[in-house]
Amino acid sequence: MPVSDMVAMTLDEVAALSRAILTRHGLSPDHVEAVTATVVAGERDECASHGVYRLLVCVNTLRTGKVSMDAAPVIHDVAPALVRVDAGGAFAQLAFERGLPVLAAKAKANGIAAMALNRCVHFAALWPEVEAVVAHGLVALATTPSHAWVAPAGGVKPLFGTNPIAFGWPRPGAYPYVFDFATSAVARGEIELHRRAGKPIPEGWGIDADGQPTTDAAAALGGAMLTFGGHKGSALSTMVELIAGPLIGDMTSAESIAFDDGAGSSPYGGELIVAIDPAGFLGAQAAEHIARAEAVFDGITGQGARLPSQRRYEGRARSLANGVRVPRPLYDDLQRLLD
Amino acid sequence: MPVSDMVAMTLDEVAALSRAILTRHGLSPDHVEAVTATVVAGERDECASHGVYRLLVCVNTLRTGKVSMDAAPVIHDVAPALVRVDAGGAFAQLAFERGLPVLAAKAKANGIAAMALNRCVHFAALWPEVEAVVAHGLVALATTPSHAWVAPAGGVKPLFGTNPIAFGWPRPGAYPYVFDFATSAVARGEIELHRRAGKPIPEGWGIDADGQPTTDAAAALGGAMLTFGGHKGSALSTMVELIAGPLIGDMTSAESIAFDDGAGSSPYGGELIVAIDPAGFLGAQAAEHIARAEAVFDGITGQGARLPSQRRYEGRARSLANGVRVPRPLYDDLQRLLD
Numbered sequence: 001m002p003v004s005d006m007v008a009m010t011l012d013e014v015a016a017l018s019r020a021i022l023t024r025h026g027l028s029p030d031h032v033e034a035v036t037a038t039v040v041a042g043e044r045d046e047c048a049s050h051g052v053y054r055l056l057v058c059v060n061t062l063r064t065g066k067v068s069m070d071a072a073p074v075i076h077d078v079a080p081a082l083v084r085v086d087a088g089g090a091f092a093q094l095a096f097e098r099g100l101p102v103l104a105a106k107a108k109a110n111g112i113a114a115m116a117l118n119r120c121v122h123f124a125a126l127w128p129e130v131e132a133v134v135a136h137g138l139v140a141l142a143t144t145p146s147h148a149w150v151a152p153a154g155g156v157k158p159l160f161g162t163n164p165i166a167f168g169w170p171r172p173g174a175y176p177y178v179f180d181f182a183t184s185a186v187a188r189g190e191i192e193l194h195r196r197a198g199k200p201i202p203e204g205w206g207i208d209a210d211g212q213p214t215t216d217a218a219a220a221l222g223g224a225m226l227t228f229g230g231h232k233g234s235a236l237s238t239m240v241e242l243i244a245g246p247l248i249g250d251m252t253s254a255e256s257i258a259f260d261d262g263a264g265s266s267p268y269g270g271e272l273i274v275a276i277d278p279a280g281f282l283g284a285q286a287a288e289h290i291a292r293a294e295a296v297f298d299g300i301t302g303q304g305a306r307l308p309s310q311r312r313y314e315g316r317a318r319s320l321a322n323g324v325r326v327p328r329p330l331y332d333d334l335q336r337l338l339d
Numbered sequence: 340m341p342v343s344d345m346v347a348m349t350l351d352e353v354a355a356l357s358r359a360i361l362t363r364h365g366l367s368p369d370h371v372e373a374v375t376a377t378v379v380a381g382e383r384d385e386c387a388s389h390g391v392y393r394l395l396v397c398v399n400t401l402r403t404g405k406v407s408m409d410a411a412p413v414i415h416d417v418a419p420a421l422v423r424v425d426a427g428g429a430f431a432q433l434a435f436e437r438g439l440p441v442l443a444a445k446a447k448a449n450g451i452a453a454m455a456l457n458r459c460v461h462f463a464a465l466w467p468e469v470e471a472v473v474a475h476g477l478v479a480l481a482t483t484p485s486h487a488w489v490a491p492a493g494g495v496k497p498l499f500g501t502n503p504i505a506f507g508w509p510r511p512g513a514y515p516y517v518f519d520f521a522t523s524a525v526a527r528g529e530i531e532l533h534r535r536a537g538k539p540i541p542e543g544w545g546i547d548a549d550g551q552p553t554t555d556a557a558a559a560l561g562g563a564m565l566t567f568g569g570h571k572g573s574a575l576s577t578m579v580e581l582i583a584g585p586l587i588g589d590m591t592s593a594e595s596i597a598f599d600d601g602a603g604s605s606p607y608g609g610e611l612i613v614a615i616d617p618a619g620f621l622g623a624q625a626a627e628h629i630a631r632a633e634a635v636f637d638g639i640t641g642q643g644a645r646l647p648s649q650r651r652y653e654g655r656a657r658s659l660a661n662g663v664r665v666p667r668p669l670y671d672d673l674q675r676l677l678d
Contacts, residue, residue: 079450081420111418112453112613118618139586154535154644167578177576229568235518235647238635239506246632247478248620254638280418281455281587293585296577299593305493306576
């Protein structure tokens with residue numbers, strides 16, 4: 001898109017736009033702030049699908065009436081190394097924000113701890129959350145089911161969500177090592193983009209309603225997506241269903257899409273976040289061993305391979321220096337949400 | 340192989356053979372028992388590469404002089420929810436066995452706990468260990484680096500091990516849900532078998548010493564193996580290096596193969612096992628939600644897909660009823676280890 005078709009914005013302007021839209025659609029002030037922080041982070045890191053674009057998804061979800069506008073998260077201290085945060089049917093961000101200090105304190109007191117977010121609506125990536133855990137000097141793992149769109153390996157019908165797994169590791173003097181990927185072959189939005197563009201999808205992304213491999217995006221969206229990595233990806237996706245579903249007393253992806261009942265809302269259910277304190281196993285030697293981990297990253301980048309968040313961190317540097325640019329049609333769509 | 344070329348054995352005879360071989364090669368009685376339990380479990384479950392065949396690998400490793408014959412594991416209670424077991428350079432099994440009751444007690448007291456095994460030699464699969472954790476009613480995750488044989492996605496040189504990830508989930512009245520897979524595209528032994536048979540390997544398994552894709556098994560063994568699932572598998576393998584390496588103060592796969600220094604010993608280093616108590620998050624409702632997880636398994640098998648350990652459990656049922664059959668050439672090789 002030519003520069004003339006892009007709208008330049010500072011990150012403060014992105015935040016102000018997000019606040020205005022979310023407030024206009026009824027979200028309470030605490031939730032507006034928590035959601036805005038996520039939207040700004042996505043736009044700042046040049047994640048087109050998790051920046052201001054997400055406000056469209058978010059408002060659409062608010063309009064279904066399936067999400068609480070103002071529920072205050074309730075923290076349950078259920079065990080020495082576990083905390084549950086009941087989001088009360090609202091977006092996940094505020095529940096995460098309120099629970100994080102408790103999770104971090106428990107991880108530091110016990111060496112390892114886990115936080116369950118319950119009854120929350122998910123529309124964002126997990127990497128902002130693992131980054132926030134890592135900012136406490138902790139190693140983080142986070143995962144959540146979604147809506148049942150993905151068939152198990154060897155199967156023909158949707159059962160799993162896109163079930164992302166995110167991981168974060170603190171790096172002294174550098175952005176953390178972070179990955180965050182769907183256990184589906186690709187994000188659902190990617191197939192949706194192919195459908196809109198009338199382009200075929202590669203083999204391995206989806207099957208049609210009869211369970212046959214397809215390169216037709218619409219047929220895959222009406223059939224089932226596939227997991228990445230065959231039976232191994234399918235096993236990981238099963239694990240996500242279990243540990244961020246029944247283990248924390250919350251919905252599976254099949255239950256989430258049944259609850260949605262065609263409304264087109266974002267996935268509803270739980271999220272599991274595990275935090276490990278390097279000082280727990282290593283005591284005074286933690287810094288020495290965390291420094292030793294740098295050899296792994298050097299071993300990757302030293303042979304010309306990339307670290308998972310490298311592109312995102314490059315985008316962050318650009319945005320922090322120069323602000324961001326939003327495509328004009330998207331900007332106009334967002335302005336209409338203020339009417 | 341015709342039945343006449345197979346040697347029928349009871350599981351007691353398998354155990355007796357394992358004890359005799361390991362004792363003959365100098366392993367102390369406690370280690371003999373712990374290793375034998377693993378060998379019997381592998382043979383019982385018809386895992387050809389993890390049954391009595393592994394005694395060849397095990398003895399070969401003992402002969403390198405790189406493994407302690409008799410180190411007693413030392414347990415360090417480092418934090419309320421963490422335990423470290425120093426294996427003192429011996430095989431991992433005894434250290435795991437001694438640490439398991441501590442891990443289980445910590446998981447039940449705190450809701451989640453983790454155990455690090457340190458300074459141990461690995462030659463077995465991880466599923467016997469996650470099954471043992473699950474037998475305590477806990478959810479289990481286990482992982483370990485190995486030797487640097489696998490290139491990162493986008494790279495050309497070995498850096499990661501085959502870095503398995505194993506997971507276990509208790510099922511009422513049924514064998515647990517268990518998976519255990521290498522984050523490499525295939526096990527190294529699989530490529531070795533192709534080399535011996537003079538068969539080409541499929542694309543995606545390995546690259547040659549120049550970093551070029553190859554279907555030549557020997558070229559891949561001399562170059563680098565690839566991860567499963569492209570950059571996602573590569574990210575998971577990186578996570579394994581970090582959390583079962585520096586995080587627990589132990590070797591990465593690159594350090595393990597450097598330590599081996601061409602001796603051909605099994606990988607040396609640490610292992611991380613995380614255990615979560617379903618009663619921690621769920622309290623009195625644990626049984627109800629664990630039962631609800633059965634819908635996930637029914638959703639998989641009900642559409643004709645398989646659960647990861649199904650074949651192994653079918654083998655187990657056969658072996659428990661009828662004993663096992665070992666190929667005559669392998670049986671003869673094992674007998675020679677008694678000379």
